[in-house]
Amino acid sequence: MNHMTYLMRDQVRDLVPSLGVPALPRKKSRQWRKLRPWVEIGAFVLAVLAYIVALSLMT
Secondary structure: OOHHHHHHHHHHHHHOHHHHOOOOOHHHHHHHHHHHHHHHHHHHHHHHHHHHHHHHHHO
16 A cells, blocks of 8 residues: 555544444444445445436536
8 A cells, every 4th residue: 555545544534433343243344244235335325326327417
């Protein structure tokens, strides 16, 4: 990694302090494992929709 990557990583850690916290308890992590695929699909769909909206606004 170069110097800028380290700086960006440190900025993200400052913004999201929970990154340094250990993993969630087992019950919550099990729930998260069930929801994670749906969250990832939802994030992907939102990203595609945002891209389409951005393209439509440019023309």
